[in-house]
Amino acid sequence: MASVARTSAIAIAFVVAAGFRFLCLRNGFPNDHFMHLAGAQQMLRGDWPTRDFVDPGLPLMFALSAAAERVLGSTLFAEGVLVAVAFGAGAAFTVAAVARLTGSALLGLLAAAFEVAVFPRTYGYPKVLIYAAALWLFGRYAARPSPAWRWAIVLLVAAAFLFRHDHGLFVFAGGLIAVVLSPVDGASFRRGWMFAAACFVVLLPYLLFVQVETGLWAYLQTGIEFSQREASREGHVWPNPFLAGAHEARLLYELHLLPLVAAIVVIAKRRDPKALIMMAQIVPVIVVALLVNTAFLRDPLSTRLPDAIVPDVILGAWLIAQAWATVRARALLVACAAAGVLIIGTSTLAAGHTAEEIDRAGLMTGYRQVPERFRERHAQLLDRFSESQIPNDTVEKLVPFFRYVARCTAPDDRILNLGYLPEVPVFARRGFAGGLIYFGGYPSSDARERVVLDRLGHETVPLAILGSDFTTEFEQRFPQVAAHVREHYRQVSDVQIRDDLHLLILADTRLSAPMPDSETGFPCFDSARRGAK
Numbered sequence: 001m002a003s004v005a006r007t008s009a010i011a012i013a014f015v016v017a018a019g020f021r022f023l024c025l026r027n028g029f030p031n032d033h034f035m036h037l038a039g040a041q042q043m044l045r046g047d048w049p050t051r052d053f054v055d056p057g058l059p060l061m062f063a064l065s066a067a068a069e070r071v072l073g074s075t076l077f078a079e080g081v082l083v084a085v086a087f088g089a090g091a092a093f094t095v096a097a098v099a100r101l102t103g104s105a106l107l108g109l110l111a112a113a114f115e116v117a118v119f120p121r122t123y124g125y126p127k128v129l130i131y132a133a134a135l136w137l138f139g140r141y142a143a144r145p146s147p148a149w150r151w152a153i154v155l156l157v158a159a160a161f162l163f164r165h166d167h168g169l170f171v172f173a174g175g176l177i178a179v180v181l182s183p184v185d186g187a188s189f190r191r192g193w194m195f196a197a198a199c200f201v202v203l204l205p206y207l208l209f210v211q212v213e214t215g216l217w218a219y220l221q222t223g224i225e226f227s228q229r230e231a232s233r234e235g236h237v238w239p240n241p242f243l244a245g246a247h248e249a250r251l252l253y254e255l256h257l258l259p260l261v262a263a264i265v266v267i268a269k270r271r272d273p274k275a276l277i278m279m280a281q282i283v284p285v286i287v288v289a290l291l292v293n294t295a296f297l298r299d300p301l302s303t304r305l306p307d308a309i310v311p312d313v314i315l316g317a318w319l320i321a322q323a324w325a326t327v328r329a330r331a332l333l334v335a336c337a338a339a340g341v342l343i344i345g346t347s348t349l350a351a352g353h354t355a356e357e358i359d360r361a362g363l364m365t366g367y368r369q370v371p372e373r374f375r376e377r378h379a380q381l382l383d384r385f386s387e388s389q390i391p392n393d394t395v396e397k398l399v400p401f402f403r404y405v406a407r408c409t410a411p412d413d414r415i416l417n418l419g420y421l422p423e424v425p426v427f428a429r430r431g432f433a434g435g436l437i438y439f440g441g442y443p444s445s446d447a448r449e450r451v452v453l454d455r456l457g458h459e460t461v462p463l464a465i466l467g468s469d470f471t472t473e474f475e476q477r478f479p480q481v482a483a484h485v486r487e488h489y490r491q492v493s494d495v496q497i498r499d500d501l502h503l504l505i506l507a508d509t510r511l512s513a514p515m516p517d518s519e520t521g522f523p524c525f526d527s528a529r530r531g532a533k
Contacts, residue, residue: 002103015088016091021084023363025083031391033122034423037079043063049062091112095108101282103321108317118309118348119353126160127306128309131167134160153175157199158202171288177283181283237298250343251348259289261319286311319337385427397496398424409462415432416506417433419465449479460511464485466506489507490506
């Protein structure tokens with residue numbers, strides 16, 4: 001019966017989480033998600049991350065989105081299905097991990113409910129799926145250590161690394177501890193060295209690929225500088241948690257507190273007859289929680305708090321089970337656990353704006369309307385310019401430009417996407433030029449500019465787009481590319497987005513444009529004859 005209850009709970013978590021996240025796509029994807037979609041689109045055009053365009057360390061993220069589009073078509077529906085399934089699988093792994101640690105499927109469902117309620121951004125699905133799968137694997141290995149399960153952790157480390165390199169490092173740290181602490185005969189440190197060597201061997205082909213294409217040092221330097229630019233804008237914050245309505249601040253401290261409390265419990269139980277098994281199961285979770293809390297919990301809290309949720313909710317469920325299992329002062333400990341659930345639950349619901357998301361999913365109208373909501377979301381995600389899927393005013397104002405691009409450029413032409421607009425190549429359905437998804441987020445140097453210019457020399461790039469919020473920075477950080485744009489492009493339009501932002505549309509003067517577009521008056525390029533729609 002316990003096995004049936006666990007399997008049922010896992011299935012329920014998957015279906016509910018996946019369905020809920022799909023329905024919540026009523027307002028589309030946030031801007032940052034389009035970075036991954038632009039990379040996926042580029043891969044479908046034959047380009048490879050690192051070899052053909054700058055990759056900040058997300059090759060598998062690009063590849064999964066590309067695979068989804070290959071199977072389901074090049075629409076936002078493909079990405080919607082991928083994201084929903086990933087969140088559903090993350091919830092399922094969370095239930096399985098908690099059930100293995102505590103023996104309770106109900107606690108697993110409670111942990112998954114917190115995970116769903118905090119509502120991570122769509123592009124944060126790896127932070128749910130990877131860590132939930134990893135923590136389940138650690139517990140599975142601790143319960144029955146074997147070479148097969150150890151290799152499963154190795155493969156997950158590699159996959160996590162290819163999703164984003166810090167994910168790989170954090171999962172490796174947790175996996176290493178799980179392997180070293182596992183209660184099996186033999187030298188634990190020898191197992192640890194073998195595990196580390198296996199991770200290196202599995203990742204070696206990718207590292208060799210990077211070395212051949214761009215050099216490991218240059219690749220690492222680009223990734224570090226990219227991360228530093230992000231961190232400089234989004235540092236760690238310690239707000240006052242006692243202010244009225246400071247739910248995000250309170251959740252920040254609560255998430256930091258959970259692994260510390262769990263560590264104290266482990267130390268207090270160190271003389272327990274089952275202490276070795278308990279340590280092998282829970283210490284890797286504590287370590288991963290501390291790592292992701294340190295790395296992910298920074299400003300803005302509204303988007304960063306959900307990133308660290310998985311290890312913490314698993315630890316929270318384990319602490320509840322420990323309170324229930326304690327004979328002495330059980331009533332007091334259970335009361336404390338219940339109070340903790342109430343306090344953290346209140347913070348989670350407020351920080352995740354859960355009620356608003358339920359309303360956005362269209363679930364307030366009753367369960368009979370749910371099938372119709374799925375049909376609506378499906379139709380909206382298939383519609384290229386559905387009002388519900390346009391992420392911001394910029395894309396809305398650029399819809400005439402995107403239609404012009406379809407009429408007057410060829411499908412294999414590219415756009416020089418200057419500034420902070422990763423969504424432009426996706427909605428334009430054109431590749432980005434120069435090997436950069438967007439210029440605003442990437443570091444620059446003389447050598448990197450030469451690479452960009454070399455790529456531009458081999459690409460057909462009839463159009464460039466530059467935001468007024470990046471014009472000065474572009475001239476300062478990319479002087480050679482800026483000189484190239486000034487020499488070869490002319491302005492054909494100035495699109496007003498809002499009072500403090502307008503976009504310059506630039507056309508390449510070297511390409512023949514025998515007649516203007518009848519709707520916009522912009523140049524229609526000869527390249528369009530090669531197959532424009």
